[in-house]
Every structure is written in C-alpha cells, then in structure tokens.
Amino acid sequence: MSTGRRDFLTTAAAALTAAAMPADAAAQQSAPPSHQNPVVGTEHWTVKQAGADSVKLFLWRKQLKQAPERSDANARRGTILFVHGSSVSSTPVFDLQIQGRPQASTMDWFARLGYDTWCVDCEGYGRSDKSRPVNADVACGADDLAAASAYILNQTGGKLLLYGASSGALRAGLFAQRHPERVQRLALDALVWTGAGSPTLAERRKRVAEYQATNRRPIDRAFVHSIFTRDHPGTSDLTVVDAFADAVLALDTSVPTGTYVDMSAHLPVVAPDRIKAPTLVMRGQWDGIASFEDVAAFFANLPNPDKQLIVMPGIAHTSTRSKNWALVYHLLDGWFSQPAPVYTG
Numbered sequence: 158m159s160t161g162r163r164d165f166l167t168t169a170a171a172a173l174t175a176a177a178m179p180a181d182a183a184a185q186q187s188a189p190p191s192h193q194n195p196v197v198g199t200e201h202w203t204v205k206q207a208g209a210d211s212v213k214l215f216l217w218r219k220q221l222k223q224a225p226e227r228s229d230a231n232a233r234r235g236t237i238l239f240v241h242g243s244s245v246s247s248t249p250v251f252d253l254q255i256q257g258r259p260q261a262s263t264m265d266w267f268a269r270l271g272y273d274t275w276c277v278d279c280e281g282y283g284r285s286d287k288s289r290p291v292n293a294d295v296a297c298g299a300d301d302l303a304a305a306s307a308y309i310l311n312q313t314g315g316k317l318l319l320y321g322a323s324s325g326a327l328r329a330g331l332f333a334q335r336h337p338e339r340v341q342r343l344a345l346d347a348l349v350w351t352g353a354g355s356p357t358l359a360e361r362r363k364r365v366a367e368y369q370a371t372n373r374r375p376i377d378r379a380f381v382h383s384i385f386t387r388d389h390p391g392t393s394d395l396t397v398v399d400a401f402a403d404a405v406l407a408l409d410t411s412v413p414t415g416t417y418v419d420m421s422a423h424l425p426v427v428a429p430d431r432i433k434a435p436t437l438v439m440r441g442q443w444d445g446i447a448s449f450e451d452v453a454a455f456f457a458n459l460p461n462p463d464k465q466l467i468v469m470p471g472i473a474h475t476s477t478r479s480k481n482w483a484l485v486y487h488l489l490d491g492w493f494s495q496p497a498p499v500y501t502g
Contacts, residue, residue, distance in 0.1 A: 196268045197222045198252070201312075205280065205304035207289070207297075215284035216305055217248055219264040219274045234494050235341065236313045237267055238306065239276040240298075242323030242347070243416040244376055244384065246283025247276035249404035250322070250477070253397075261397065263477050266486055272493070273313060277305040279328070281373070281413040292372040294415030295426045298328035299335060306332070306339050316341035318493045319434075323347040323446060323474065324416035330427040337433040342493055346439040346485075347446055347474050350455035352424040354448030357387065357474075365421040368414040375411045378402045388473035389443035394480055401478060420446075429455045435463035437492045439485070441472035463498060 201216040239251040251274075255261040264274040278285035279301045281293035291297060306317055319340050321329030326345040333340045352358045368374065381402040385393040419426050438456045440449065449468075456466040467488055469476055476485045 194221050194223050196220065196265045198264075201308065203304050203308035205301055207300065210289055212280050212289065212304075213286045214280065214301055214304055215278045216308065217252060217264075217276050219252060219262075219268045221268055221271070234271045235318045236273040236309065236315060237275065237318045237320060237493065238302070238309060239263065239274065240302065240319070240321035240325035240329045241276070241279065241282070242321075242325045243420075244380070244412050245405045246278045246285075246408050248278075248283065249401055249408070251276045253401055253404055253478075255397065255400050258397070260482050260486070261400070263486070267490070270490060272318070275305075275309055277301060281415075283408045290372060291413075292415035292418065293413035295324060295327045295331055295419045297415060298324070299331040302328060302332040303336060306336065310339060318342050318344075320344040320346065320489065322476070324420065327416070327419070327427055330429075330432060333434050333436075334428060334431045340434040342437070342495070343432065343434040344437040344439060344489060344492055346476055347441065347444055348438060348452055348455065349420060349447035350425050350427070350429070350451050352420065352447070353451050355446055355451070357445040358420055358447075361417060362421045365418065368417045368421065371414060373411040374414050374417070376405070376409065378406065381405055385473070385475055385478065388441075388445040392441075392443065392471060392473045392479050392481075393475065397478060429458040430460055432459060433461060435461050437464070437488070438466045439476065439488065440466070440468050441474060441476055441479075442468060442470050443473040446474055462501075465492065 196219050199218045201218060203214050203216060205212040205214055239247065241247045241250045251262070252264045253261040260266060264276065268274050279293060279298045280289070281287050281291070309317065317340055319329050319333060319342070321327070326348040329343065330345055333343050349355060349358065382398060385398050436459050438452060440452050453466065456464065469481065469484055469488070471481045472479045472485070476482070479485070
C-alpha cells in the first residue's frame, strides 16, 4: 500500500473513532494536555472602599504551574476575569471540579489554553464580605470589578479579557462603560438590556416588592435546578447540575436581592453606546431572560465596529454548564484570541 493511501486511511479511522466516542470521552481527548504542566489555583484578597467601609473581596486565580515559553503561539493569550450572576458565587460557576469531566472547570480549560484566569466573589456572595446592610445591586458589582481589576492588573499588567453571564454581564458591561482603559475585549453572555419581551423577568416582576423589602433571598437545591430547567428542560446534564448545586450551597444558602430588583424594576442599567471595548454578545437559543429583539437592539447600539452577536443553538440561560459547552468555549477562545484589526479606516 502506498504511503499516501495508508496516511489517508489512518486519518479517516481516527476521525471515525472520535465521532463514535461518548461526549465526555471526546472532551477528555480534546482537552489541552495538562499532565506535564498542571493547572494550579491561588487565593487572593483585595479591599473595596465603599465610603467609610472597607469591603474584603475574594479572588481566585488558575494558571499553568509553569509559565509557557513566549515563543509558543498558543501561550500567554491574556488575562481573563470571569464574572458570576445573581444567584451563585464565582468558583462553582467557573471552577467546578468533577472527576472525569475536565470541561466542568471553565478556568482550568482556559488556563490549559494559555490564559491567566481569575474570578471574584462580588460583595455578599461566597467568601467575600457579607457584613454591610446592602442588597449588592449591579452598580455595587461594577464597583467590585473596579477593585478586583485594579488588584489583578497590578499583578499582571496589560488589560483584561472580561466575561460576564446574566447579571454578571450587566456588572461587566457597566464596569467596561466606566473603565474602558482596563478592558481589552468584552464578552456578555445571557444579557438583558431593557427587559422587553422577557418571560423570565415577567415572572420575576410579580415578586419585586418582596425583593425590595429585604437585602437577601434564600436559595436551595430546587432553586438551583430551576436555573437550568425554567427555559427549556434538557439543555444541561442534571448530574453536572447536582454537583454544581452542591458547590453553590456549600458557600451560600441566601444571596443578595439587588440584581433581581435591578432587572425587575430598573432596566436599563447599562448604556451600550458608552461601551468602547470590542464586544461579543452571546445569546442562548432558548434563553428567557431577554428577547432576541432586546439583545439585538443592544448590539446595534455598540459603537465599536469590532463586535459580534452570536446565537448559541441548543442552549438556554446557563451556557457554560450546558450540554453544548464545547461550542461556548470555542466561541470565547476565538473571541479572546482574535487579532486586532490592522486597518480601521
């Protein structure tokens, strides 16, 4: 047999084997190698000044144990700050650890690709300070990102690649609006702008007086499950959701009400025409937090021509925990590693 034909048959056989693999096995094969250069996590703390109050904020960093060589084209892709949403703290969302599922930790996945990855617990969540009598609204979260970003950039230099999901997208968008000099590229996932046409917010508005009456609201396992089933059941693997709920409830059994109040009664809280960074807007096909028209109008008002609007098929509200997580990671990596345009006119 000729060498060319043998190579063709070998390649075809490998492709067929990959296609026949279970999803998790394929994920493990496609995961960036880590056995020779493992990912390590380090705990960090910073302080946000809020008037006379000093608020302690918890940050978590994941990166390769040994920094890759500068000559490696896939190395040193930048510094990502991941921003959580209304009902969960940062590490369950972005650094969930499940044996045999390397994709469960978004931070590990992107660290293996060469990114320096960070997340922060906003005030009132997880390990961060919960002592002030505040409801930790979107503006408060943007202040948290200002303090966290100052700390991170002091450690790393350069600018941030910023990803926020749900109310985390609102926090990230408002922060980018206030501090354009700190943001290299921005990704907004499960975003809402005005709230028009949102079935999720229509239901939430029925309880807005309840949310306005207290600074915190209780969460339990049934509530965590509802995040994944309320829009379109079946988009997430519920065994992963169970592990996620364990991690969430180990840190919090109640969370602040501020972002719920903002999304129910105060929208819009972000002005797209004031966001100067290149921006990716990511919308799940079945996400009920916003209508497509609302998200598209936000996108149309972004002034930077370096922008993209992506509809993610088979995904509802929580993209990184969905069965189509690989699509999400691919989109984010492509956006964050995209070269800046040479000609802008």
